[in-house]
Amino acid sequence: MNAILNYLKELFGGIKTLLTGMKVTGYYFVHPKEIITQQYPENRKTLKMFDRFKGEVTMPHDENNQHKCTACGICEINCPNGSIEVISKQVEKADGKTKKELDVYIYKLSMCTFCGICIKVCPQDAITFSQGFEHAVFNKEKLIKTLNKPGSSLKEKVKEVKEVIE
Amino acid sequence: MEDIIINENQIKQEEYIVNMGPQHPSTHGVLRLKISLKGETVEHIEPHCGYIHRGIEKMCERLTYQQIIHLTDRLDYLSAHTNNEAVCLLVENALQIEVPERVKYIRTILDELTRLASHQLWWCAFGMDLGALTTYFYGLRDRELILDIFEETTGARLLQSFNTPGGLMNDIHPNFIKKVKEFIVHFRKKLPEYDELLTGNVILRERTNDIGLLTLEEAISYGVTGPSGRASGFACDVRKHHPYSAYDKVDFKEILYTKGDCFHRYKARVEEMWESMKIIEQLIDNIPEGDYAVKMKPIIKLPEGEYYQRVEAARGEFGVYVLSTGEKYPYRVKFRSPNFSNLSAINKLGAGHKIADLVAIGGSLDLVIPDIDR
Ligand code: SF4
Numbered sequence: 001m002n003a004i005l006n007y008l009k010e011l012f013g014g015i016k017t018l019l020t021g022m023k024v025t026g027y028y029f030v031h032p033k034e035i036i037t038q039q040y041p042e043n044r045k046t047l048k049m050f051d052r053f054k055g056e057v058t059m060p061h062d063e064n065n066q067h068k069c070t071a072c073g074i075c076e077i078n079c080p081n082g083s084i085e086v087i088s089k090q091v092e093k094a095d096g097k098t099k100k101e102l103d104v105y106i107y108k109l110s111m112c113t114f115c116g117i118c119i120k121v122c123p124q125d126a127i128t129f130s131q132g133f134e135h136a137v138f139n140k141e142k143l144i145k146t147l148n149k150p151g152s153s154l155k156e157k158v159k160e161v162k163e164v165i166e
Numbered sequence: 167m168e169d170i171i172i173n174e175n176q177i178k179q180e181e182y183i184v185n186m187g188p189q190h191p192s193t194h195g196v197l198r199l200k201i202s203l204k205g206e207t208v209e210h211i212e213p214h215c216g217y218i219h220r221g222i223e224k225m226c227e228r229l230t231y232q233q234i235i236h237l238t239d240r241l242d243y244l245s246a247h248t249n250n251e252a253v254c255l256l257v258e259n260a261l262q263i264e265v266p267e268r269v270k271y272i273r274t275i276l277d278e279l280t281r282l283a284s285h286q287l288w289w290c291a292f293g294m295d296l297g298a299l300t301t302y303f304y305g306l307r308d309r310e311l312i313l314d315i316f317e318e319t320t321g322a323r324l325l326q327s328f329n330t331p332g333g334l335m336n337d338i339h340p341n342f343i344k345k346v347k348e349f350i351v352h353f354r355k356k357l358p359e360y361d362e363l364l365t366g367n368v369i370l371r372e373r374t375n376d377i378g379l380l381t382l383e384e385a386i387s388y389g390v391t392g393p394s395g396r397a398s399g400f401a402c403d404v405r406k407h408h409p410y411s412a413y414d415k416v417d418f419k420e421i422l423y424t425k426g427d428c429f430h431r432y433k434a435r436v437e438e439m440w441e442s443m444k445i446i447e448q449l450i451d452n453i454p455e456g457d458y459a460v461k462m463k464p465i466i467k468l469p470e471g472e473y474y475q476r477v478e479a480a481r482g483e484f485g486v487y488v489l490s491t492g493e494k495y496p497y498r499v500k501f502r503s504p505n506f507s508n509l510s511a512i513n514k515l516g517a518g519h520k521i522a523d524l525v526a527i528g529g530s531l532d533l534v535i536p537d538i539d540r
C-alpha cells in the first residue's frame with residue numbers, strides 16, 4: 001500500500017515540477033518580445049556597435065588626406081603577433097634635409113588578436129579601432145590591408161604650428 | 167527447431183572501448199575521453215588532452231609582460247578578465263606598485279560580472295546536456311546583457327584584454343554604472359526563473375542526485391577547486407582566503423555543500439550567482455574617483471626571482487607562476503589552470519556509472535578545454 005502511495009506521490013510531484021517549468025516557458029510563448037536578444041542580420045541597417053568596439057585597426061585621415069603617423073614603428077615593436085609592418089621612406093624636404101616618412105602601413109587582420117596594445121602605445125594617436133565586424137572574405141590575401149590611403153601625407157603637428165606663431 | 171542453449175560461462179565478458187570526443191558536443195570542446203565499458207557501465211575513463219594545444223606557456227617566454235596578458239584571455243575564455251588580472255597582479259606585486267582604489271573596485275566588479283556570465287553559460291549548457299534545450303535561450307538572454315556591458319566598456323565581448331600592468335586600458339564607460347545596476351535589478355527577477363525551470367525539475371533531479379560523488383578527501387587530493395570543489399565541502403575560495411583587489415572590502419558567503427554529487431555542484435554555481443550579485447551591489451555605488459592606471463615604464467622588467475599569483479576564476483583557482491631572470495621577457499611561465507585539475511578527477515567521478523551519466527558529470531564540472539590544453 002505504502003509503495004503505491006509513494007509511487008503516486010512521486011508521479012504527481014514530478015508532474016508538478018514539470019508544470020512549474022512549463023509555466024515559465026508558457027509565459028514566454030505568449031511574450032516572445034521578452035526573450036529575443038537581437039535579430040541579426042535582419043537588423044543590419046539599424047545595428048550600431050559601441051564606440052569602443054574593437055573591430056579592426058584603422059588609420060583615420062582628415063579631409064586633406066593627411067594622417068598623423070610618423071612611422072616611428074613603436075606599434076610594430078609592441079604588437080605581440082607581428083601583425084603590423086611599418087615601411088618608411090626617406091623624403092627630401094624643401095630645405096634640403098631628408099626626413100623619414102611613412103611609405104606603407106601594412107596591417108594583417110588575419111593575425112591580429114585585437115589586444116589594443118598598438119593603439120595604446122602610439123604616441124601620435126594615429127591609429128584607432130573601427131567598428132566594422134564583418135570580416136569574412138573568400139581570399140586570405142584580402143585580410144592584408146594597407147592602412148594609409150594612396151597619396152596621403154603626414155599632418156603638420158599642432159606643436160609645430162605653435163612654434164611658427166611664436 | 168533445436169533450442170540454442172547458451173552457457174553463461176561461454177560468453178566472455180569483454181571490455182568494450184569507445185571514444186567520446188574529440189568532436190562530441192557534450193565534451194564542450196575538443197576533449198577525448200577513452201572509455202572502457204562493460205555493457206553500459208563505465209569501467210574506466212582516460213582523458214586524452216592536447217587537441218587544442220597552442221604552446222601558450224612557451225610563447226610567453228618570448229613576450230613582454232604586457233603582451234602575455236592577451237594570451238591569458240585564450241586559456242579559459244569564459245573568465246578572460248580574471249585571468250588577465252592574475253598576470254597584472256603578479257607584475258604589480260613583484261614591482262610593489264600600489265594601484266589606485268578605483269582600479270581595484272572596477273576590476274572586482276568586472277570579475278564578478280565575468281563569473282556571472284560564465285555561470286549563466288554553464289547553466290544553459292548544463293540544461294542542454296541533459297536534454298533541456300529551452301534553458302539555452304533563457305541563459306543566453308541574460309548573458310547578452312552582461313556582454314553588452316563588457317562591449318561598451320572594454321570593447322570586446324569575450325576576450326577583453328582590459329587589464330594592463332598598473333591598471334586598466336581605459337576608464338569605464340559613462341553608462342557602465344547605470345547599466346550594471348539595471349542588470350542586477352533585471353537578473354534578481356530572472357534568477358528565480360532558473361530554479362523554476364531546471365532546479366526543481368524532476369528529470370534534472372533524477373539525473374544528477376547521487377551521480378558522480380566526490381568526497382572531500384578526493385577533492386583535495388585531486389586539487390578540484392572552484393564550485394566543483396566547494397560542492398564537496400572543500401573551502402577553497404581564493405577570494406575569501408587570500409583576498410585580492412577589493413574582495414577584502416566586501417561581505418559575501420563562501421558557498422559550501424557537502425555531498426559532492428552533480429546536483430550539489432549545480433546548486434553551488436546557482437548560489438554563487440546570488441553571491442556575485444551581492445558583491446557587485448556593494449561596490450557599484452562606491453567606486454572611488456581617481457586614475458584608471460598608474461604610469462608604468464614602457465619596458466617592464468621584473469626583478470630576478472620566482473613569483474606566484476592566484477585568483478579565483480569562474481571554474482576554480484587560476485594561478486600564474488613566473489620565473490624571472492631580470493629580463494623584459496620571463497624565463498618560464500606556468501599556468502595552474504583549474505580545469506586541468508578538475509578533469510583529473512573524472513575517472514573517480516565517472517567509474518561505475520552509466521555512460522549517459524558521464525554527460526551529466528562532464529557538464530557539472532564545467533570544463534573549458536582550451537584551458538586544459540593551453
Ligand atoms: S601608428 Fe603610431 S606608433 Fe605606429 S608608426 Fe605610426 S606613429 Fe608610430
Ligand code: SF4
Pocket residue numbers: 057078079080081082083084111112113114115116117118119
Ligand atoms: S591590436 Fe594587438 S595584435 Fe592587433 S595589431 Fe594591434 S598590437 Fe597587434
